Every structure is written in C-alpha cells, then in structure tokens.
Amino acid sequence: MLAVVLAALFMALLDVFIVNVAAPTIGTELHASGAELQLVVAGYTITYSVLLITGARLGDRFGHGRVHLAGMALFTAASLACGLAQGATELIAFRLIQGAGSAVMIPQVLSLIQRNFVGEARVKALGAYSAVLAVGAAAGQILGGVLVSADLLGTGWRPVFLVNVPVGAVLLIIGRRVLPRERGGEPERGRGMDLPGLVLLGAAVSLFTVPLVLGQEEDWPLWSWLSLGTAAVLFAVFWRYESGLARRGGDPLIAPRVLRHPGMGLAVLRILAAMAVNGGFLFVLTLHVQGGLGYSALRAGLTFAPTAVVFGVVGLTWRRWPAAWQRALAPTGFLLTAVAVAGVGLALDGGGDGGVWVYVSYAGVGVGLALAFSPTLTRALATVRPEDAADASGLLATVTQLGQLTGVAAFGTLFLNRLESLGALEAYTSAEALSACMFALAGTAALGAVSGLVLRRR
Incomplete structure (x- = not known):
C-alpha cells in the first residue's frame, strides 16, 4: 500500500x-x-x-x-x-x-x-x-x-x-x-463539507496563488497586489469563521485543535521556510544555467541530481542517527542550507561552471533541506490523532505548496529584477543576479532556524 x-x-x-x-x-x-x-x-x-x-x-x-x-x-x-x-x-x-x-x-x-x-x-x-x-x-x-x-x-x-x-x-x-x-461500499462515516468554510478558503488560496504564479510575467500590476491583500483578509475571515463554528459545536473545514496541536505551529513555519528556499533555489538556478550558461535541457535537469539524490538518502536515514541529535536536526539543517546556498553563489560567481565545489554545495543543499524538512514534517504528524489525519494532511500539503510558490515568486522576481538592472543577459550578469538570490536564500534559511527556536521558547 x-x-x-x-x-x-x-x-x-x-x-x-x-x-x-x-x-x-x-x-x-x-x-x-x-x-x-x-x-x-x-x-x-x-x-x-x-x-x-x-x-x-x-x-x-x-x-x-x-x-x-x-x-x-x-x-x-x-x-x-x-x-x-x-x-x-x-x-x-x-x-x-x-x-x-x-x-x-x-x-x-x-x-x-x-x-x-x-x-x-x-x-x-x-x-x-x-x-x-x-x-x-x-x-x-x-x-x-x-x-x-x-x-x-x-x-x-x-x-x-x-x-x-x-x-x-x-x-x-x-x-x-x-x-x-x-465496508459495504458505503461512504465513510465522516463529517460535513462545511461549504461556507470551503468557499472562503478556496477564494483566499486562489487570490494568493494566482498573482504568485502570474505576477512576474505581468510585471506585478496593481491587480496582483490587490489580490494578495484581499487574500490576507479572507484568510483572517476564514480563521474567525472556523473558530466560531468549532465553538458552536459545528464541523469546521480545518479543526482549530489541529493548529493548536503541540509543535504544529512551529512545523507550519519551518515547512513554509524550507519549501520557499527549495522552490526559489531550483527556480533561479534553472534560469541561470539555461539562460546564462546556455545549458541544454538535459544538462540543466542533471544539474539537480546531487541535490535530489542526497535529499532522498538523508530523508530516509535520519531516523537512524543518534537520539541525542534528533531535536537539533531541523535548526542544523537550516543553518547548513544557508551555508550551502551561499556556497553555490560563490562557486558560480563570475560566470564559470563552479568546478567541483559547486557540486559539493549542491549536495550540501540536499542534506540541509532534508534535515530542515523531513524531521519537521514527521514529528508534526506522528502524534496527530487518526480522526484529525485528513485536516492535518490537507493543511501541511497546502502549506508545502504555498511555500514553494512563495519562494519561486519572491526569489524569481529578485533574480529577474537584478538581471534587468545589470543589462544584457550574459554568463557574468546572470551570475551576479544568481549570487544576490543565493545570499537572500541563505538569509531566509537562517531565519528558519532562528524563528523556530524563538517560537518554541514562547
């Protein structure tokens, strides 16, 4: 199965x-x-x-x-x-x-x-x-x-x-x-669909998602900012409605107790940060190697092999590491990610191919993101009650996707704006834009570690 x-x-x-x-x-x-x-x-x-x-x-x-x-x-x-x-x-x-x-x-x-x-x-x-x-x-x-x-x-x-x-x-x-x-082919004895909550959340996610995926192409027109602002308002209205429905004994689309589950708020924050770094890193690196360095589709795709392979290996083996290390894995992963993405920017600086050090840095990104993401997701879900499984799975899957989109939109915009300010698309100018993005990604990864520690203390 x-x-x-x-x-x-x-x-x-x-x-x-x-x-x-x-x-x-x-x-x-x-x-x-x-x-x-x-x-x-x-x-x-x-x-x-x-x-x-x-x-x-x-x-x-x-x-x-x-x-x-x-x-x-x-x-x-x-x-x-x-x-x-x-x-x-x-x-x-x-x-x-x-x-x-x-x-x-x-x-x-x-x-x-x-x-x-x-x-x-x-x-x-x-x-x-x-x-x-x-x-x-x-x-x-x-x-x-x-x-x-x-x-x-x-x-x-x-x-x-x-x-x-x-x-x-x-x-x-x-x-x-x-x-x-x-059994018997009958629907599972479940809860109602909470149609008002469904409409509110669908509208909020739509208004958030559409400008993120289309805003850069359209040069961030006024409608994209109005859409993002309206999405923030609708998310607040949705949460207020869901909380009120739960207090009245109703059946909310996302049970508020799921977000109040120990560690869930920290998990949402860290998953957003990790996926934003992941999405932004893959997107801007694709733009650089295909546009700036002129790699073919095959070579550009294979560029990501070290990151993918190492991520998979670490994601499947971190549970076997010493128990004393487990609580430190996520913040350590964020810090390693920060160092590794900065290393990618330094290795590719000047418009070269980076040599062996760029592949070491790619592997470091894979290790860091795996440690930041996998233990966080596993711990958030390992103790969730079975009756809350649907709510938790839908919430974290949505957070994962929105994190990716936010990273692509934010760091993609930074890369393209920086490239435009530098003039013609050449290996050197593309590398300059990439370096700016890599250091911004490193800062985001560092905030993922620090913010998690602050929130956990609170």
Whole structure:
C-alpha cells in the first residue's frame, strides 16, 4: 500500500516541475503566447493548491482509498489528454484538470499513512513520505530534461505528460487490490463539507496563488497586489469563521485543535521556510544555467541530481542517527542550507561552471533541506490523532505548496529584477543576479532556524 501511494505522490509532484524544462519546446511547437505558456506551467499549480483541502475532506467523508483511486484516474486521464493536445488552449484546460486530480489524490496519502501505520512503522512511513515529497521537485526537472532531449519518436515535449499514463494505469490496477476499501461500499462515516468554510478558503488560496504564479510575467500590476491583500483578509475571515463554528459545536473545514496541536505551529513555519528556499533555489538556478550558461535541457535537469539524490538518502536515514541529535536536526539543517546556498553563489560567481565545489554545495543543499524538512514534517504528524489525519494532511500539503510558490515568486522576481538592472543577459550578469538570490536564500534559511527556536521558547 505504501509503495502505491508514494509512487502516486511522486508522479503527481513531478508534474509541478517537469513542465518547466519543457516549456520552451511547448511554446515553439504550439505557437503559444507568453501568457498562454505561463498558464500551461501554472494552471496545474493553481487548481492543485486551491483544491487540496477539499480533497482531504472528500477522503475523510467517502473513504481515503476510494478517493485516492478516483483522483488517480482523473490525473491519468488528464495526463493522456495533455500529451495529445493540439493547441495551447486545450493544453491549459487539461492542465487545470490534471491539477484537480492531484488535489484529490495527494491528501489521501498522508491520511492513509496516519490510519494504517502505528508507532515506529508510522515514523518510517512519514520519513519516506517527506523524502518523496521534496525529491519530486528536483527529480521533475531532471526527468523533464531527459525526456525533452530524448525527443522520443519525434514527439518532442509530449512524453513529459504521456509518461504518467502507463504508470498511472499500473497504480490503479494494483491500488484496487491493496488500498483499504470501506465496508459495504458505503461512504465513510465522516463529517460535513462545511461549504461556507470551503468557499472562503478556496477564494483566499486562489487570490494568493494566482498573482504568485502570474505576477512576474505581468510585471506585478496593481491587480496582483490587490489580490494578495484581499487574500490576507479572507484568510483572517476564514480563521474567525472556523473558530466560531468549532465553538458552536459545528464541523469546521480545518479543526482549530489541529493548529493548536503541540509543535504544529512551529512545523507550519519551518515547512513554509524550507519549501520557499527549495522552490526559489531550483527556480533561479534553472534560469541561470539555461539562460546564462546556455545549458541544454538535459544538462540543466542533471544539474539537480546531487541535490535530489542526497535529499532522498538523508530523508530516509535520519531516523537512524543518534537520539541525542534528533531535536537539533531541523535548526542544523537550516543553518547548513544557508551555508550551502551561499556556497553555490560563490562557486558560480563570475560566470564559470563552479568546478567541483559547486557540486559539493549542491549536495550540501540536499542534506540541509532534508534535515530542515523531513524531521519537521514527521514529528508534526506522528502524534496527530487518526480522526484529525485528513485536516492535518490537507493543511501541511497546502502549506508545502504555498511555500514553494512563495519562494519561486519572491526569489524569481529578485533574480529577474537584478538581471534587468545589470543589462544584457550574459554568463557574468546572470551570475551576479544568481549570487544576490543565493545570499537572500541563505538569509531566509537562517531565519528558519532562528524563528523556530524563538517560537518554541514562547
């Protein structure tokens, strides 16, 4: 069961990033405008982020195994449609549907782990989950580069979507046998859907997500700032409504007790910081190596291999390290990340390829982010009650995604603005812009460690 749901998680996460490397080829072959190409890349992320909490509640109501399979079927069908799309408009529509399938499928993974594993087995399963969750980002860029460069049978960009179809079909067949099914085919005895809360949260996440994924392309117009401000107001209204509903004995979309769970607030803060660094690092490094250094799609994708491999290894093994080290792993991970991303900036300074030191720094980023993220997520979920599994899984999956988006938007804007101020795109000017971003990322990682310590003392 764990292998099936983690394979589905990995497949869905790939599609958040795999299109980044394929985007130039898609734009050329489909004659897509800049706005259309941006929506091809971002459409998946928008529906994925907005519907994650809804997907978690659907699993709680109708059964996590059943809903996971339904989401996987929708995702697989949409992947086939994306791979066969004949125009940019079609591809955008199918990407939106593909993101919705992921949003239905992904929250069930954590809930199934929470409900079917106990004790040390749950800790190990959560460790594997967190490793897959963050490795998917780098692996998506690597696989995208490989598939686009291979140009299988002259199909160009299409395999980045079609690769999901056979994998999804196999997972559906196996999943029907191994995933838990509710007795008598009746929906799980669950809670209501809290439609007012659903509308408020969906609107807030939409207003937050859309300007983050489209603002840079549009040069941050007034509507993007108004949207972000309105999102902040709606998040506050949502929390006030949910708290009031819980006090009246109702059934809120996210139970307030989940956020009050020991360590959950600190986990949310650290996951936001770690994923913002992860998303920003991968994005600006992609811009530099492809735009500034002129790497091919394949070479650009393979650039992330050291980070992805080391992250996965550390994410799966940190539990075996001495018990005396465990509480210090997350802050140590943030500090190591700060040093490593600064090392990347120094190694690539001047427009060179960085030599061996850049690969040492890439590996350091993988170790640091794994230690910052994996223990944080595991500890936050290891003691959550089974009845709160859906709420916790939807919350942390959404936080993870919003952290990635925030990092891409903030550090991507910093990189592009710095590059514009320096003049023409050359290896040297791109390296200057990259260095500014790497030191900003290092500062963010350092704040992740310090802020966590301050919040824990309070």
